Structure formats: C-alpha cells, structure tokens
Amino acid sequence: MKVKFAHLADCHLGAWRNEKLNNLGYFAFETAINKIIEEKVDFVIISGDLFDVSNPKVDVIDLAVKELKKLRDHEIPVYGVMGSHDFSPSNKSMLRPLITAGLFNDVSQGEKPEDNLILNFTLDQKTNIKLTGLRARKRSLEIEDYKILDKKNLEEEKGIKIFILHTMLNELKPIEFKDMESAPKSLLPSNFHYYAGGHLHKTVPTELRKEKTIIRISEKTKVIYPGALTPTNFRELEKYKYGGFCIISGDINHNTQEADFNVKFIPLKIKEIISIDFNCDNKTSIQVKNILKDKIDNLNVKDKIVTLRIYGTLSSGKPYEIKTNEIIQLLKQKGAYEVLINKVALSSREYTSIRVSIGKTNEEIENTLIHEHVQKIKIKDINKKDLENKTHDLLSILGKEREEGTKVKDYDEELIINFKKIFQLGKEGND
Numbered sequence: 001m002k003v004k005f006a007h008l009a010d011c012h013l014g015a016w017r018n019e020k021l022n023n024l025g026y027f028a029f030e031t032a033i034n035k036i037i038e039e040k041v042d043f044v045i046i047s048g049d050l051f052d053v054s055n056p057k058v059d060v061i062d063l064a065v066k067e068l069k070k071l072r073d074h075e076i077p078v079y080g081v082m083g084s085h086d087f088s089p090s091n092k093s094m095l096r097p098l099i100t101a102g103l104f105n106d107v108s109q110g111e112k113p114e115d116n117l118i119l120n121f122t123l124d125q126k127t128n129i130k131l132t133g134l135r136a137r138k139r140s141l142e143i144e145d146y147k148i149l150d151k152k153n154l155e156e157e158k159g160i161k162i163f164i165l166h167t168m169l170n171e172l173k174p175i176e177f178k179d180m181e182s183a184p185k186s187l188l189p190s191n192f193h194y195y196a197g198g199h200l201h202k203t204v205p206t207e208l209r210k211e212k213t214i215i216r217i218s219e220k221t222k223v224i225y226p227g228a229l230t231p232t233n234f235r236e237l238e239k240y241k242y243g244g245f246c247i248i249s250g251d252i253n254h255n256t257q258e259a260d261f262n263v264k265f266i267p268l269k270i271k272e273i274i275s276i277d278f279n280c281d282n283k284t285s286i287q288v289k290n291i292l293k294d295k296i297d298n299l300n301v302k303d304k305i306v307t308l309r310i311y312g313t314l315s316s317g318k319p320y321e322i323k324t325n326e327i328i329q330l331l332k333q334k335g336a337y338e339v340l341i342n343k344v345a346l347s348s349r350e351y352t353s354i355r356v357s358i359g360k361t362n363e364e365i366e367n368t369l370i371h372e373h374v375q376k377i378k379i380k381d382i383n384k385k386d387l388e389n390k391t392h393d394l395l396s397i398l399g400k401e402r403e404e405g406t407k408v409k410d411y412d413e414e415l416i417i418n419f420k421k422i423f424q425l426g427k428e429g430n431d
C-alpha cells in the first residue's frame with residue numbers, strides 16, 4: 001500500500017524574545033501545518049521540542065492546540081516524543097494536556113522495571129505502521145535510558161516500524177557540533193524502517209536541502225534529521241537562513257515486511273535574511289562606524305531580516321562606541337524587517353574583557369563554564385557529574401520568574417522546596 005507522512009522536529013514555539021521573530025516562528029508552524037494538510041499525509045511525526053520550554057506562555061499553547069486541531073479535523077494523527085526542551089522531569093510539561101486531548105500521541109510509553117526500559121508500540125490505524133521512540137531528557141541524559149533499553153522486543157516485533165528519537169548520534173554528528181553530547185548508533189534498536197530524528201538543528205543528511213533532491217531510504221540512510229523547523233536563534237538565522245520539514249512517501253508491504261521510502265525536504269522560507277560579518281581588527285571605532293555606514297547605504301534590506309556580527313579587536317576606541325541602536329535605526333530606516341546585532345566577540349586593544357567562544361549558543365557557553373568550574377571544586381559525597389547536574393538544576397529554578405498572580409511568599413516557598421529537592425534535604429528527594 002502507498003503511504004505518506006510528514007516528519008517535523010525542533011519547532012521550538014516561543015523561542016524568540018524578539019516579538020517579531022517569535023511571530024515568524026508561529027507563522028512558520030502554521031505554514032508547515034497547512035502544507036502538510038495539502039499534501040494529504042496519513043500521519044505526522046514530531047521528533048521533540050515542539051515547545052521551547054516545558055511551560056510555555058498561553059499564546060504558544062493556544063497556537064499549538066489550534067494548529068494540531070486542524071490536523072485532527074482532517075483525521076491526520078500526530079505521533080511524537082518529548083524533546084530536551086519540552087520534557088519535564090516532574091511530569092509538568094505543557095504537552096501533557098495536548099496528549100490528554102489526543103492532539104499529540106506520545107509514543108514513548110512503556111514500563112521501567114528495575115534496570116530495564118521496555119517501550120510499547122503505538123499502532124497507526126490507517127496504515128498499520130507501528131511507532132515507538134524514546135523521549136529526551138535535559139542535557140542528553142536520555143542516553144542513560146538507551147543503555148538500559150530492552151532492544152530485543154522492539155527488534156523482534158513484526159511489521160513496518162518507525163522509531164522516533166530526540167538524540168544526536170556520534171556517527172551522524174556534524175563536525176561543528178563536536179562538543180554536543182551524543183550516543184553511538186549501536187544504542188538504537190535495529191530492524192526499523194525509518195528513524196525520525198530530532199535535537200540536531202541542522203538538516204542531516206545535508207543533501208536534502210538541495211533543490212529537488214529526493215533520498216531513497218536504505219540501510220545507510222535510515223536516520224533522518226530535518227533540523228529545526230525554522231531558525232531558533234541568531235546563529236541559526238545566520239547559518240541556515242531557513243528551516244523546513246520532511247515528507248516521506250512510498251510503498252509498504254505488510255506481508256513481506258518491506259518498505260520503500262523516499263524523503264524530500266520542504267523548505268520554509270518565511271523571510272529573506274542578509275547576514276553581515278564585520279571584522280574590526282586594526283580599525284578604530286570611528287573607522288568602523290564609517291565603513292559600516294557606507295556598507296549599509298549600499299544594501300537593499302527592504303523587508304529582510306539583517307544579522308550583523310561585529311567582531312575582532314579595535315586598534316583604538318571602545319566596543320560600546322559602536323552603538324547597536326544607531327545601526328539598527330539606520331537599517332530600519334532603509335526598510336529592514338528586523339535587525340539583530342551580535343558584538344560578543346568584539347574587543348579593544350585598550351582593554352580585554354572575559355573571552356567567550358564565538359558562535360556558541362548561550363546554553364553551550366553556560367554548559368562549558370559550569371563544566372570547567374566543577375572540575376576545580378571538591379564537595380564531599382557529591383561526584384563531579386552530579387554536581388554539574390545540580391548546578392544546572394539550581395540555575396533553572398533560580399531562573400524562573402514569579403508568575404503574575406503568584407504571591408511572593410508562595411514563590412519563595414516553592415523556591416525553597418525545589419532547592420531542598422535538588423540537594424535531597426527534604427523528605428521527597430526523588431525526581
């Protein structure tokens with residue numbers, strides 16, 4: 001029989017603090033859902049990180065419900081797993097009400113008797129394809145779950161099978177992600193017909209992004225990462241310009257248990273992006289201002305998003321003398337849709353500030369800093385990995401703002417409860 005399904009990953013709804021870019025993110029999701037309905041697929045796979053956080057704002061939840069309901073009205077079921085961003089260890093993910101409403105089928109269901117993880121299959125009624133998968137945890141901790149996964153029952157199950165993952169694999173990791181945690185491919189159960197990957201925000205295999213490319217699924221190309229549905233941060237805008245999703249179509253034969261799948265990438269080009277790199281080495285701040293102004297004068301930025309990365313070491317003058325606001329205004333006067341400027345790697349010979357690696361996300365920088373500091377600290381009865389995790393947990397509870405309508409007293413109490421939980425000071429120490 002003929003089948004067709006869509007594979008999305010890393011939608012990160014609500015990822016942008018910038019309102020205009022955030023709305024473009026919503027629009028990308030709506031556009032994807034409309035295209036999927038036009039394509040008349042049998043079902044949709046979302047490989048984790050539908051939301052940017054596990055407790056998004058009501059607008060984000062409303063949008064997700066609205067769009068997923070459109071799919072349901074067209075009788076298109078959605079299968080998926082939670083990602084590193086929308087998973088909550090205390091089961092407080094806002095995906096839960098969506099799952100309860102049947103708008104999102106979490107296929108990562110099973111039992112965990114002692115040191116063993118047994119996953120169940122979810123059967124797609126229309127195609128009889130069987131789906132399962134493993135949800136992520138924060139900081140790739142799900143790799144520990146893969147190590148205790150009962151692969152035998154998954155591998156021996158008859159039928160046409162799809163595995164959904166939100167984990168990077170060593171063998172498929174692009175060089176620029178070498179610091180990202182990943183798992184060996186051998187941890188995945190074999191004998192599946194398609195592996196729907198998420199977590200990596202880059203499309204892999206990269207050839208998929210070439211126009212009119214169709215990849216036929218073979219033993220070697222079974223794991224596909226569509227990448228982020230749309231860029232979720234400055235670097236992704238700069239590097240990838242746009243995201244997209246995959247449509248997989250082909251023939252399946254339930255008798256011979258064979259599937260012949262073809263994958264194509266559907267790009268979502270929501271806005272044109274212009275990215276400018278400006279090296280300030282051996283220039284004074286005044287020279288930089290003048291050259292930049294000339295450069296901007298000669299650009300057509302109408303209705304485009306502009307990303308400007310200013311880096312290097314000024315021969316004289318200070319980085320703050322290159323005023324971000326002035327440059328933004330100049331570009332907006334020329335009709336730019338939105339302007340993003342990154343000056344983190346700009347310094348001056350007049351003084352040097354703390355060095356932070358270029359081209360990394362805030363999260364990666366934070367991970368590195370915590371990792372490095374933990375190596376220098378010794379605390380009795382807490383090992384280094386544990387201390388690293390506790391530091392992350394601590395930062396995440398301290399980073400939570402008091403919600404509107406929550407009393408200061410209640411907010412403080414909750415902080416203390418969570419603090420005790422992390423350091424197992426209270427009665428409920430398990431998480």
Ligand SMILES: [Mn+2]
Pocket residue numbers: 010012049083085199200201
């Ligand atoms: Mn993600």
